[in-house]
Amino acid sequence: MSPRAPSLTRRMLSALTAPAFALLIALTVTTALLAAVGASPGRAYLTMLDFGLRPDSLVSAVNRSTIYFFAGLAVAVAFRMKLFNIGVEGQYRVAALFAAVVGASVNLPGPLHLAVVGLVAVLAGALWAGIAAVLKVWRGVSEVLSTLLLNYVATAVIAYLLADFFAAGSASGSTPELPPSARLPELDGLVSLFGLSLPPGAHLGGAALGAVVLGVAVHLMLTRTRYGYDLKASGLNPAAAHVHGIEPRRMILLTMLVSGGLAGLAGLPDLLGNTYSYGVDFPSGAGFTGIAVAMLGRNTPVGIALSALLFGFLERSALILDIQGLPKEIVTIMQGVIVISVVGAHEVVRRMEVRRAARLMREESVPVVTPEPVRPAT
Amino acid sequence: MTMKTPRGRLLAVLILLLAMSAVRTFTGADALTGSGAMGAALRLSVPIGLAALSGLWSERAGVVNLGIEGMMIIGTVCGAWAGHFYGVWAGVLAGALGGVIAGLLHAVVTVTFGVDQVVCGIAVNILAVGVARFLSVIAFSGLPGAGATQSPPVTGAIGTVSMPFLAGGWGTPDLLGRLEQSRWFLLSDVSGILRGFLHEVSWFTVLAVALIPVSFVVLWKTAFGLRLRSVGEHPAAADSLGVPVQRMRYYGVLVSGGLAGLGGAYLVTVSSTIYREGQTGGRGFIGLAAMIFGNWRPAGTAGGALLFGYADALQLREPSAVHVLLLLAAVLLWAAAIIFLRRRPRLLLTLALLGAAAFVLFQSTDSVPTQLIYATPYLVTLLVLVTVAQRLRMPACAGIPYRRGGA
Numbered sequence: 001m002s003p004r005a006p007s008l009t010r011r012m013l014s015a016l017t018a019p020a021f022a023l024l025i026a027l028t029v030t031t032a033l034l035a036a037v038g039a040s041p042g043r044a045y046l047t048m049l050d051f052g053l054r055p056d057s058l059v060s061a062v063n064r065s066t067i068y069f070f071a072g073l074a075v076a077v078a079f080r081m082k083l084f085n086i087g088v089e090g091q092y093r094v095a096a097l098f099a100a101v102v103g104a105s106v107n108l109p110g111p112l113h114l115a116v117v118g119l120v121a122v123l124a125g126a127l128w129a130g131i132a133a134v135l136k137v138w139r140g141v142s143e144v145l146s147t148l149l150l151n152y153v154a155t156a157v158i159a160y161l162l163a164d165f166f167a168a169g170s171a172s173g174s175t176p177e178l179p180p181s182a183r184l185p186e187l188d189g190l191v192s193l194f195g196l197s198l199p200p201g202a203h204l205g206g207a208a209l210g211a212v213v214l215g216v217a218v219h220l221m222l223t224r225t226r227y228g229y230d231l232k233a234s235g236l237n238p239a240a241a242h243v244h245g246i247e248p249r250r251m252i253l254l255t256m257l258v259s260g261g262l263a264g265l266a267g268l269p270d271l272l273g274n275t276y277s278y279g280v281d282f283p284s285g286a287g288f289t290g291i292a293v294a295m296l297g298r299n300t301p302v303g304i305a306l307s308a309l310l311f312g313f314l315e316r317s318a319l320i321l322d323i324q325g326l327p328k329e330i331v332t333i334m335q336g337v338i339v340i341s342v343v344g345a346h347e348v349v350r351r352m353e354v355r356r357a358a359r360l361m362r363e364e365s366v367p368v369v370t371p372e373p374v375r376p377a378t
Numbered sequence: 379m380t381m382k383t384p385r386g387r388l389l390a391v392l393i394l395l396l397a398m399s400a401v402r403t404f405t406g407a408d409a410l411t412g413s414g415a416m417g418a419a420l421r422l423s424v425p426i427g428l429a430a431l432s433g434l435w436s437e438r439a440g441v442v443n444l445g446i447e448g449m450m451i452i453g454t455v456c457g458a459w460a461g462h463f464y465g466v467w468a469g470v471l472a473g474a475l476g477g478v479i480a481g482l483l484h485a486v487v488t489v490t491f492g493v494d495q496v497v498c499g500i501a502v503n504i505l506a507v508g509v510a511r512f513l514s515v516i517a518f519s520g521l522p523g524a525g526a527t528q529s530p531p532v533t534g535a536i537g538t539v540s541m542p543f544l545a546g547g548w549g550t551p552d553l554l555g556r557l558e559q560s561r562w563f564l565l566s567d568v569s570g571i572l573r574g575f576l577h578e579v580s581w582f583t584v585l586a587v588a589l590i591p592v593s594f595v596v597l598w599k600t601a602f603g604l605r606l607r608s609v610g611e612h613p614a615a616a617d618s619l620g621v622p623v624q625r626m627r628y629y630g631v632l633v634s635g636g637l638a639g640l641g642g643a644y645l646v647t648v649s650s651t652i653y654r655e656g657q658t659g660g661r662g663f664i665g666l667a668a669m670i671f672g673n674w675r676p677a678g679t680a681g682g683a684l685l686f687g688y689a690d691a692l693q694l695r696e697p698s699a700v701h702v703l704l705l706l707a708a709v710l711l712w713a714a715a716i717i718f719l720r721r722r723p724r725l726l727l728t729l730a731l732l733g734a735a736a737f738v739l740f741q742s743t744d745s746v747p748t749q750l751i752y753a754t755p756y757l758v759t760l761l762v763l764v765t766v767a768q769r770l771r772m773p774a775c776a777g778i779p780y781r782r783g784g785a
Contacts (some may be wrong), residue, residue, distance in 0.1 A: 037516050084496055135453075141763045144444075144496055145670060148663060149756040156753030163749060291500050327526070329511035336505025340483075340498060344491045351492075 018349055019296065019307075022342035026334045033333065039326055046207060047324065052317025056202035059191065065305075065312030066207040066269045067283075071290025072308055073218055074125075074263035076299035078255055080222065081235040085256065087132060087147030089287025094123035096267025097158050097175070100278035101166050103271075104176040113181040118268065125264020126257040128154065133256030135280030137249045144255070151287070162280065174279030184210075184272040207269035211305070214265070219301040231255060266290065292339040298346070320364040397709045399567035409696040410706070411567040413558055415688075416574020418695055423687025424586045424651065425450070425658075429665020430672065430679040431593055432477075432634045437674060438597060439630025440610035441488055442777040446638045447662030448506030449480040453642020455510040458653030459517050459640060461532030466647050469532050470582065473643025474636045480506060481635015489627045492779035499758025503662075511655065518653075529646070529653035536647055539584065543574035552577075580648050586640070587680075594676040606630055610773035613780040623780050638662065667759035673770050686755040693751045700751050704740035708733045721762030728765065 003209040034041040051057055051078050085091075099121035108116060132150060135141040166175045184206035191204050198204075222228040233241040234251050242248055270283050293311055297303030318331035402410045409415045418583050429446050435445035456476030461469020484502055488495045511527070518524040523531070544554050553633025554576065557569035597603035608616040609626040617623050641661065664686055671685070692699045711733030718726045763770070 033512065086496075087498070135760070135764060139764050141760075144442075145666075145763060146760060148444075149667060149760050152660060152663070152756045153753045156749050156751075156756075159749035159752070160747050164747060210744025240621075288500065288504065291497070292504055295497055295501075327512045327515040329508045329515070333505060333512060334508075336501050336508055339501040340487055340493070340505065343485055343493045343497050343501075347491050347493050 015298075018342050018345035020097040021033035021345045022296070022338045025341040026337040027087045029337045030330050030334050033309065033330060034326070037326075041094060044321065044324070044326060044330075047320050048317040049197055051320035052313055053198065055191075056199050058313075059198060059202050059204045059317050061312040061316040062208050062314075063273070064315060065308040066205065067266050067286045068264055068289055068293045068308035068311050069211045069305055070214065070266035071286045072270075072293035072297060072304040073215070073301065074259045074261075074266065075291050075294035076297070076301075076304055077218070077222075077231070078259040079264060079294060080231045081251060081255055081297050082238075083252065083255055083259070084144045085129065085132075085147055085263070086291065087129060087142060087150050087154075087257075087261045087287070088266065088290050089284065090147075090151035091260045091263035092266035092280065092287055093158060094128045094154050094273050095121040095264030096282060097161065097166070097278045098124040099177065099264075099268065100175045100271055103178045103182040104277070107179065108181065110181045113179075113240060114184070114272070117182050117272065118177075118265070119270055121264040122261040123264070128263040129256045129260020129263065130253070133253045136256075137252055143252075159280070162278075167279065168169045172279060174277040176277065178272070178276045182272065183276060184269075186273075187361045205269055206274055210265075210268075214262075215301045218262075222301070227254070238304075263287070263290075289335070292335055295339050296342050389404075393504055393713050394710065395564065395568060397706060397713060398571075399564045401706045401709060402548045402567060403563055405702045405705065407696075407699045407702040408561075409692065409699040410702060411570045411572035413555070413570045413577060415691050415695055415699070416571050416689035417577060417579075418574075419684065419688040420647070421573055421584060421687075422690045422694075423683040424583050425641040425644050425661050426665050426668055426686050427590070427680055427683030428586055428611065428637050429662045430668035430683050431589060431597050431640065431665075431676065432637035432662075433666045433669040434593065434672075434674060434676060434679055435597075435630050435637060436634035437669070437773055437776045438610045439606050439627045440613060440773060440775045440780070441485070441627055441631050441634075441779070442495040442499065443484065443631065443634050444661075444666070445484050445502030445506070446499075446617060446634070446665055447658055447660065448499075448503035449477045449484075449638035450642040450645075450658045450662045451506040452476040452480045452501075453639030454646050454653050454657050455517075455529075455642075456511050456639070457643035458529035458532060458646040459513070461643075461647055462521075462525055462530050463533075464657070466532050466534040469647050470640065471537075471647070474639040475587050476639070477635040477639015477642065478632055479635070481632045484635065485628045485631035488584070488779065489624050489631065495777055495779070514653065514655070521666045524652075527655035529784065531651040532647055535651070536580050536582050538578040538580050540578050582644055582648050586644065590676050591622070591638070592682045597676070600635055607773070609780075610776055613775055613778075617780075617782060627780075638665075641665070664755055667755060670770065670772075671759055671762050674772055681757075685758065689751070689754045689758075693748070693754075696747065697748055697751070698745060700754075701743065703734050704743075704746070708737035708740060711736060725765075 031041040034044055050294060052061065071092065074088050074091070075085055099117045102120045103113070103117040106113070106116060128150065129147070132141075132143050132146040135146050136143050152323055162175070167173050168174070186203040187206055187209060188198055188203055190209075191198055222231065227341075230241065230246045230251060233244065234246055238248060267282075271278065275282060289311060292305045292366060293304055296307035296310070297305070314331045314334060318328040321328040321330065398411050402408065403639050425496070429450060431445055432449070451769075453473035457469040457473030459469075460472030464472075467623050480502060483505075484498055487493045487498045514529065515526045518529045519526050521530045544552075552573075554569040554573035558566050558573055560566055585647065588774050593605075597607060605616065605621045606629060608619075608621060609623050610630075613623045616626075642658065645657050645661075663681070668682030668686055669679050671682030672680070689700070689703070711729050715726050715729040715733060718729065
């Protein structure tokens, strides 16, 4: 009486059902909204697609998605053991600030300079997340609350450091600009390999390559290492994991540091490929989008990459809507609806599978004695 | 803890007042207990307090609500729209209704579908930002004095009320005002604080303050409240006694949404007269912090909101007075250390050291950087979490979806 494993196609289908369902709901909601304000939904979608699929739009979407990919990975790693890192927002901004300051103050040859800047970002992000980890391990403070509160503390600390130290003399309120050796190379050659020619001004940032490498590394870490196994075990059944010698306090500490380090990278695509300095107007908000991206991507690197690309594509293609007099925030609504419906759909699918498994168990076992009285259907 | 008995509470209030007037007299920072600062503190703490009550209702019913910020945002945009077209009180009602609708979404997703409550709360926030912008573009962009991110002013204003005889309401003498001017130790300070709470208070503020005892009575003194709280503490036990778990959770989240929406409506009708994008400024999250600070109880929650409002008011009205707060913190921490002298030596040491740190900071600096003042509420909450996290008691099953039979 071996347990019947679902076939590969069935597994694939069930993995794709929820996102497809979520997209459908999101499209329905936005279609209804667009129709309600008297716009033609079909035309809006077609213009969005038309604009979004232009080569420069695609490149811009990919650049944008690398930020979400790093933020999403940070959330996902922590969520593997049911830790909520809501502080990615603060972590990546603190990290970007310190990376900008250190990057501008040292002078090193190209690749080494980049490596130092990256390392500083990872360390700063990890340290900021480490505060929440220490509070949880030492005093039992819920990481949901502490990371959330630390986001606001980060905003204040960054404003203070910028005003009084790092940008004290600058008129623009930014840190000094990074030298060329600390900037990410552009990968336009890679684009032409695909037969796309970029219009002037559009460049594929080097962060895309970094995202691919890091995605593979995180995938291997999660699936092929002892740490990845411990992480999964701690998330699925903390009590059993503890009994098997996985020290929960060590795991919490380590995981928040890894998560914060990954979060630290989320500021780099903008810092090293776009703004080259950290100022009050540094792009923010990617931390919260990262949570949505991680949820949509089911906390796996491949899923997160796909959902980050989707979010990047949606945001880029929405820009055309403003020109047409339609609020581009329809895309923010779409993102919110997608996240809610994808987690909802997964919950429904999970329950169906639990019920199916229970039915299979009943059918395969010989019903001689029922060990429990039959429950009324709920 | 001493705060649990009525005598202990009285003692705590007395120590607080004594410390405040001593520090005020010593430093000459009159804003510390002035009625102006107190009135501003009350006004600033109302939206935070409403958000905190919102969190209280939801979490007591066993649903963690991180979407309060989003529900407030919906409250601001709905409140401004109805306030402009149908008058200011219609705006209040519409704000609350908008919050209820956002709460309904949270309830359907978390209670009926059993989705993770933290995830849903964050999704509600993302969604609300988009919806608010979308609605404001549609509703306001054509109107004079408005744009895609800003509404026209609401029609009319909510009146204010002053306590007669004590704070000069209805042409009666302003007794507390006169006492405040005389600058006597303690007496003037108490008068200043009381006058701040009684002089020219918006009717909306009166309503919001009244909601605190109302929440207490409903949640702790009625059968409905007992059922609602039982669903947050032990849903399976409540279920076995015939309490409709899912329905009670719906009630909790809907009331929560309504309160958050009211908080948003306050921002567009009393704090200002228009809707602006980003107006809520994280107050939904500060409200959650106030609720934790208050240990998931209405009175403590209100105290937390008032504390945050007070820090905010001092920062806005008299930034120099914030520096004096360090001295006040040192005095209060030492007072607390003396109270815990016998019973908890380790806590005593921590408190005394923190007090000394605050004092050294006060002595060695001339002012607190304004950017860091902004972090005060969050740091205070973190400090509370660190020092008394084990003594805080959140509802036992808040955050855990309930399914009959556990599937």
